[in-house]
Amino acid sequence: MHSFEALALDFKQRFEIGHFPAAPESLYASCNYFLSLGGKRVRPVMCLMGNELFGEIHPDAYHVATAIELFHNFTLIHDDIMDAAPLRRNMQTVHTKYGINTALLGGDVMLVVAYDYLNKIKGANLNKILHLFNKTAREVCEGQQLDIDFEKLPFVSLEEYIHMIELKTSVLLAASLQMGAMLGGASDGNCQHLYNFGKNLGIAFQIQDDYLDAFGDPEKFGKDLGGDIKQNKKTFLLIHALEVAAPAQKQELLQLMQENPADKVSKVLAIFKACNVDEWAWALKQQYLDKALQHLEDTAVVSVRKKPLIQLADFLIQREQ
Known part of the structure; x- marks a missing residue:
């Protein structure tokens, strides 16, 4: 069994690979910027913890955890627009840095990529999840x-x-x-x-x-x-x-x-x-x-x-x- 801190570090290292293509840079730069702001990653790590409670961590758990974190960040980008929030974790919010239109699209594409990760699940679990x-x-x-x-x-x-x-x-x-x-x-x-x-x-x-x-x-x-x-x-x-x-x-x-x-x-x-x-x-x-x-x-x-x-x-x- 691993501690929250150990799983958080493991997930952070896996999550920091690129999730988006290079072009159009004007869109994907906003997504990469927002993910670079970090966070505790509580939700994806809870997915890994829920899995490890019943045995070794299944490779698909990392796909689901990544989808969860991308979905959560999609909601935060859109929440910041709705709240007209200038800062997130003491840094500029996406809509203040890149404009509202790009922030909306950045959130949308983050959600789409979340489903790409869910689509990697093998076997009978896909429909339930x-x-x-x-x-x-x-x-x-x-x-x-x-x-x-x-x-x-x-x-x-x-x-x-x-x-x-x-x-x-x-x-x-x-x-x-x-x-x-x-x-x-x-x-x-x-x-x-x-x-x-x-x-x-x-x-x-x-x-x-x-x-x-x-x-x-x-x-x-x-x-x-x-x-x-x-x-x-x-x-x-x-x-x-x-x-x-x-x-x-x-x-x-x-x-x-x-x-x-x-x-x-x-x-x-x-x-x-x-x-x-x-x-x-x-x-x-x-x-x-x-x-x-x-x-x-x-x-x-x-x-x-x-x-x-x-x-x-x-x-x-x-x-x-």
Whole structure:
């Protein structure tokens, strides 16, 4: 069994071969540029981990992992256009560097090449994996649309927000593990447990991300706090605050969102703390992490083989405030 770090290094070396032809250079330079920005490669490595849970890594797992990473980067290029984001990992986004039209095409061709890699799968697994890949890709698009829709709504329920996060973020983590498990010959029951492990881990990660944006240590987090608050993003924290706040607090919160004063972040954080939103969010994150780990526990594989996935959960989710 390999650690996440060992598999990430292995995948990085394999992934850094060229995926695109030389011409037209004006198109493929944008794709190569974006992939050069790097990232943790969590999703493709989860595919390899899901495979290795059941035996030696199948050669096809590297094809599927590559398709997953290309698909993920396709979504990021298009997300950056929709968000009008100037930076990604402190570097220019593709649309700011190459223009919106080239960025759209670059994302599109990245998706096409992802399917080229899926097409390399041998044997009976191709249909099952293609079905799950397509279902997941559709759900990610649905989640992104819901996120856009939520920006225009005055209120979003916690259940609606969790559903959006499941689609936008969690299903790709879950499917990455399941596709790897399928290649490892896992039973349907084990595949489902791994899918639910990934799905709940993804929700826990998003709750943590929302929490850290408001309450994290700026030095550790690597950016200024309160970015979500400044943009009036409907996060787990804001949704819960609006549900539990006293009428006067709710009125002040809505006013701060509308007026955007200079001290908005500190005032919103004060309301969050008065409503115990910080403690609530940390406990909710723990609930989803516990659900994830229970599904991993229920996966019918000897415990020692599960250690890398437990280490992955520890890597993604902080246990202490």
